[in-house]
Amino acid sequence: MLQNLVLIVVIVLAVFILMRLTAGDPARMSTPVFASDEILQTYREQFGTDKPLTAQLWDFVSGLPKGDFGTSFRYQEPVFSLIWQRVPETLLLAFTALVLALVFALIVGIAGARWPGSWIDRFGIAASTFGQSAPTFWIGLMLVLIFSVNLGWFPAVGFTGWKSLVLPAIAVALAVMPADLRVIRASMMDALNQDYIRTARAFGVSEARITLFYALRNAALPLVTVVGIDLGYLLGGTIVTEVVFNYPGVGQLAIDSVNARDYPVIQAITILTAMVFVFVNLVIDLLYMALDPRIRIEA
Amino acid sequence: MDTVHDSKLNELRAALSAGQLGRRDFLKQATALGLSLSGAIGLLARWGASPVAAQDAPSGTLVIANAEPPTSAQWDSYTVFGLVDAQVASLVHDSLLGYDSVDGTIVGHLATAWEMTSPTTMQLTLREGVTFHDGAPVTAEDVKATLDRAGDPEGGMAWHGLIFPAMSVNIIDATTIEVVTEAVFGPLEKSLAVAPIFPAADIANPEIFKERAIGAGPYKWVSYTENKVTMEANTEYWGGAPGIQTVVFDYIQDANARISALLAGQADIITRCSSEQLDRVSGDDNYYVVDAPPLTQIVCIYQNRDNLASKEVRQALAFAIDRQAIVDGILMGVGKVPYSAIATNAPGYQEQPERFDYNPDKARELLAAAGFEDNLTLTMATTTLVPHQKEIDQAIAQFLEDVGISVDITTLEVGAFRTSYNQYDLTLNTLASFNYDPDFTLGFYAGATAEAVWSLNDPAIQPLIDAQRQASGDDRLAKINEMAAYLWDQQPTLYLSDELWPFIVSSKVQNYERVPVVGEPLLRFATKSE
Amino acid sequence: MVSSLPTDRAPALSVRNLTTVFQTREGVVRAVDNLSFDVYPGECVGIVGESGSGKSVASLSIMGLIGYPGRVDQGQVEFGGRDLLLLNDKQMRSIRGTQIGIIFQDPLTALNPLFTVGRQMTDVVRAHRKVSKSDAAALAVEKLRLVGVSAPESRLSAYPWELSGGLRQRVAIAMALLLDPQLIIADEPTTALDVSIQAQIIELLRSLKDQLNFSLIFVSHDLGVIRSIADRVIVMYAGHTLETSQVDALFQQPNHPYTAALLGSAPTLASDPNQPLPAIEGRLPSLNNVPKGCVFAPRCHFSTERCVSERPLLQTAGQDGRQVACFYPLGAPVNEGVGR
Numbered sequence A: 001m002l003q004n005l006v007l008i009v010v011i012v013l014a015v016f017i018l019m020r021l022t023a024g025d026p027a028r029m030s031t032p033v034f035a036s037d038e039i040l041q042t043y044r045e046q047f048g049t050d051k052p053l054t055a056q057l058w059d060f061v062s063g064l065p066k067g068d069f070g071t072s073f074r075y076q077e078p079v080f081s082l083i084w085q086r087v088p089e090t091l092l093l094a095f096t097a098l099v100l101a102l103v104f105a106l107i108v109g110i111a112g113a114r115w116p117g118s119w120i121d122r123f124g125i126a127a128s129t130f131g132q133s134a135p136t137f138w139i140g141l142m143l144v145l146i147f148s149v150n151l152g153w154f155p156a157v158g159f160t161g162w163k164s165l166v167l168p169a170i171a172v173a174l175a176v177m178p179a180d181l182r183v184i185r186a187s188m189m190d191a192l193n194q195d196y197i198r199t200a201r202a203f204g205v206s207e208a209r210i211t212l213f214y215a216l217r218n219a220a221l222p223l224v225t226v227v228g229i230d231l232g233y234l235l236g237g238t239i240v241t242e243v244v245f246n247y248p249g250v251g252q253l254a255i256d257s258v259n260a261r262d263y264p265v266i267q268a269i270t271i272l273t274a275m276v277f278v279f280v281n282l283v284i285d286l287l288y289m290a291l292d293p294r295i296r297i298e299a
Numbered sequence B: 001m002d003t004v005h006d007s008k009l010n011e012l013r014a015a016l017s018a019g020q021l022g023r024r025d026f027l028k029q030a031t032a033l034g035l036s037l038s039g040a041i042g043l044l045a046r047w048g049a050s051p052v053a054a055q056d057a058p059s060g061t062l063v064i065a066n067a068e069p070p071t072s073a074q075w076d077s078y079t080v081f082g083l084v085d086a087q088v089a090s091l092v093h094d095s096l097l098g099y100d101s102v103d104g105t106i107v108g109h110l111a112t113a114w115e116m117t118s119p120t121t122m123q124l125t126l127r128e129g130v131t132f133h134d135g136a137p138v139t140a141e142d143v144k145a146t147l148d149r150a151g152d153p154e155g156g157m158a159w160h161g162l163i164f165p166a167m168s169v170n171i172i173d174a175t176t177i178e179v180v181t182e183a184v185f186g187p188l189e190k191s192l193a194v195a196p197i198f199p200a201a202d203i204a205n206p207e208i209f210k211e212r213a214i215g216a217g218p219y220k221w222v223s224y225t226e227n228k229v230t231m232e233a234n235t236e237y238w239g240g241a242p243g244i245q246t247v248v249f250d251y252i253q254d255a256n257a258r259i260s261a262l263l264a265g266q267a268d269i270i271t272r273c274s275s276e277q278l279d280r281v282s283g284d285d286n287y288y289v290v291d292a293p294p295l296t297q298i299v300c301i302y303q304n305r306d307n308l309a310s311k312e313v314r315q316a317l318a319f320a321i322d323r324q325a326i327v328d329g330i331l332m333g334v335g336k337v338p339y340s341a342i343a344t345n346a347p348g349y350q351e352q353p354e355r356f357d358y359n360p361d362k363a364r365e366l367l368a369a370a371g372f373e374d375n376l377t378l379t380m381a382t383t384t385l386v387p388h389q390k391e392i393d394q395a396i397a398q399f400l401e402d403v404g405i406s407v408d409i410t411t412l413e414v415g416a417f418r419t420s421y422n423q424y425d426l427t428l429n430t431l432a433s434f435n436y437d438p439d440f441t442l443g444f445y446a447g448a449t450a451e452a453v454w455s456l457n458d459p460a461i462q463p464l465i466d467a468q469r470q471a472s473g474d475d476r477l478a479k480i481n482e483m484a485a486y487l488w489d490q491q492p493t494l495y496l497s498d499e500l501w502p503f504i505v506s507s508k509v510q511n512y513e514r515v516p517v518v519g520e521p522l523l524r525f526a527t528k529s530e
Numbered sequence C: 001m002v003s004s005l006p007t008d009r010a011p012a013l014s015v016r017n018l019t020t021v022f023q024t025r026e027g028v029v030r031a032v033d034n035l036s037f038d039v040y041p042g043e044c045v046g047i048v049g050e051s052g053s054g055k056s057v058a059s060l061s062i063m064g065l066i067g068y069p070g071r072v073d074q075g076q077v078e079f080g081g082r083d084l085l086l087l088n089d090k091q092m093r094s095i096r097g098t099q100i101g102i103i104f105q106d107p108l109t110a111l112n113p114l115f116t117v118g119r120q121m122t123d124v125v126r127a128h129r130k131v132s133k134s135d136a137a138a139l140a141v142e143k144l145r146l147v148g149v150s151a152p153e154s155r156l157s158a159y160p161w162e163l164s165g166g167l168r169q170r171v172a173i174a175m176a177l178l179l180d181p182q183l184i185i186a187d188e189p190t191t192a193l194d195v196s197i198q199a200q201i202i203e204l205l206r207s208l209k210d211q212l213n214f215s216l217i218f219v220s221h222d223l224g225v226i227r228s229i230a231d232r233v234i235v236m237y238a239g240h241t242l243e244t245s246q247v248d249a250l251f252q253q254p255n256h257p258y259t260a261a262l263l264g265s266a267p268t269l270a271s272d273p274n275q276p277l278p279a280i281e282g283r284l285p286s287l288n289n290v291p292k293g294c295v296f297a298p299r300c301h302f303s304t305e306r307c308v309s310e311r312p313l314l315q316t317a318g319q320d321g322r323q324v325a326c327f328y329p330l331g332a333p334v335n336e337g338v339g340r
Ligand SMILES: Nc1ncnc2c1ncn2[C@@H]1O[C@H](COP(=O)(O)OP(=O)(O)OP(=O)(O)O)[C@@H](O)[C@H]1O
Pocket: C022, C023, C024, C029, C031, C049, C050, C051, C052, C053, C054, C055, C056, C057, C058, C068, C069, C070, C221, C287
């Protein structure tokens, strides 16, 4: 816990300092090349970037305990509410994608482990090879081309309802699915080859129960691990998709803020992401304990 | 141009629309009103093309997809430089003068008549019965509050000095005002045509600009959420209700996503397209291209000091770089090589006798004369600010290497690039005029801006600027050319190409046209069929 | 120990010509080749052989538990008047655990580490009988008590890895006994255990068999262990049956040179566990490359040309159904002029 706190503090400082040392002047980003010094100064005053670095750091840090991440340069809105507005869309996308990926990976992975070399297994291997080798932005482009531009089934950009979710979710799901599928297939295969599975079979337990209960339960630990990795990926991995689909989520906001040098937004997104990451890891650890009595005893 | 009687013109328009007036008669009567023939033809082309559209109730939603969002959620047009800021301002606000036709003829908007009563005084008659979107009438006080602020050298307005000179407004009576400039200011009409008039109450309370925009323009500002600026038709607009009910400026960062949005019917117009995007719709009847850029130049900015302080060296660079090859090979035609120091579509543009066509031998000669023989090294910073910037910079460097100049290229990330202005000998950038007048960019070559942008301190320039500012009519065009010719000879920068602004428009949109300004003053005439 | 064949009764299990093959990269291997034997009610048949000789495959074949890449190629497994090899999955499942129980070698891996002992036992009960959880638990407690687990109620909530090796194997035995099967197959149930515990478990199995009167197939690579529990013994080598005999007779006079070698190398319960075992020279042949003649010929001190070129069939040798697959059985009258 303490370790995590230290981690977050380090991230806060690193983001703050790196942005200011390397990223350039936000006032310059809002003005053309011919803007005069007076105008630049007006912008700097508005942004507070005219103050000394230490004063800026203090402004920033002193706001944090109150949940005050400052005001966005570009949107002139409190950063937290700006991000908060986007969180539902990103969560929706991330979780839809995760569920899609997991459902697919579970069905195909379990079936593949159960019947290696079967058509469904080969289909799963092909799908995961595809998902792994095709870059997300390309998948996004192709999905848009086929299902939006040519067939007109789904919107190409933006968020206007559940239909807007389908293509981005598939694009993100295709990115996380291959790892899920491989882990599920391998761990199920491993579990199904364990002696205790043979024991269950030898005692007349039904195949369905053996597969979906005994083996899956034993494959649950790797599964939780991979879901943890997925969540870590999704924290940043929706960015590309959000840009390709112009999906109004946190990822797109992050990119825009980097482009506009909107320091307060970048800082807040980084810190919140780090916190979510720490939180997710905590939940994963707890899940481990819940799932494996051996870990529970050790702890 | 003299006074144009707008009310009379509107009568003509109504008659034309109702079919009571033939085309020839329209032209006759319009020119009789003082309109130039080409201006009258422009009006006829638009008004005659859709005689009923303007009379119908506004309908449909038009989505314009841009590659950028508003600069800031700050609807004070006088402080921001962004594309979307100008687009929004041109719809939500009205100005004293404005544009009603593609030929860029200036007509009365909030003013019905105007006239120079002295070299520094323009007297204007205000249109009566015009209201802001909140129902308050547009008064002389509103005009004064707005323009006094823009004309105040101490007011801190970003546009001051670029578009607006030091000036102030005198109220003569409720419908008569005078705009008095400190010095003679030739581009005044053009400046007033892009000067949105705000309610005086808003000017007194500028914090309100962070929340919303209220104007007297053809569209009412509705909201700015999730990168979309939404506007609704102002059916009370004095010039008649606009053709389209809802206009949305959407920000779609990704170039592919923008074209996809267009092809999927989620956007009706995408702005500032690349050649790749144009290729996607070429030959497709469902789309057409409108290309009417403001005065926009892609320049390779020189720091006019050290080795580049020599005119011979700068001219050598001009000969060494094959600008046409870069435009054809990299910009793929989305560009236009100028032969003068102002944009080719700028009033007053004339091709200069010395074209600086590609001539490496000449370049070597000039370099040798300046004492350089394979021993000149220039620094260059590159990034992705300008379309195809890295390729263009590579090409420039290659051309320079070919004549024995070594180029030391540093690749910077956009933010760092923008912060490094003035630190490298060569940096690519664009210069755009926010009004339809070359004065905007010519002003960069003197004073503090000249020092900041090009490290330029040439005492010969300010008199040239003043000369064109103080002239009027055709004389002014000549003076503009004089200054352009001087700059062209001096080559304080590489005038690589005009930046074209091809907009791809869905065929569902009719009568969409542009004048060479950043905003969309003609959008109110557009209609959309579903 | 029974010294004569209980021919007066029908066998509980009758295996005929059982052949199980595996598809491997190198080709099809015959892990069990033409195995035939009977198990009479209340009898204990031992199967002995070196590691890899096909003992487990034989056990699993009987249970219908050979999965890909293996399959039973031919044979019959008569049990309860039916040929188990002809049953469908559902019918076979209803026999597993109820009529045939099995005990595996290593109870640590054979029991599921993520489920409690109670959970695993009640699951087996509820896979076959519609009883409540508590009734199933009661049955589990009863069987745990039967195999000598102290405080059985409290063991129900223990995980297998929380128990000692011996206790774990008792749990496995209790599980096999849960639904009172007529036949129990114990596949090296003591191999993974300490020597002292081995004896306890064997003693437990013997007493349970006498008490409950089930038939027992006891698999081991250790003749000493077989001797202490089995009535009859089958000696397997590379999938083949080399000799079958009453246990006593076998120990008195092994007929097959391999059996003799096994006896020579067999540790007894009394032998010093610190002394290395005298191993049989050479190695079991690879199943991909089984000798054309007698499978043991390459390691046999007595092998002849004939042994190498021709495979000896299992033939009756003496009384009590004793059989041996050798041209020159030990202790037999000298035939064909080749003496020893
Ligand atoms: N899944 C399999 N795939 C291929 N061959 C197999 C497989 N299972 C068993 N075999 C073959 O069957 C042979 C006999 O295996 P089995 O497990 O029956 O030996 P065992 O006599 O039980 O040995 P141990 O004493 O080590 O348990 C092995 O040597 C192997 O060649």
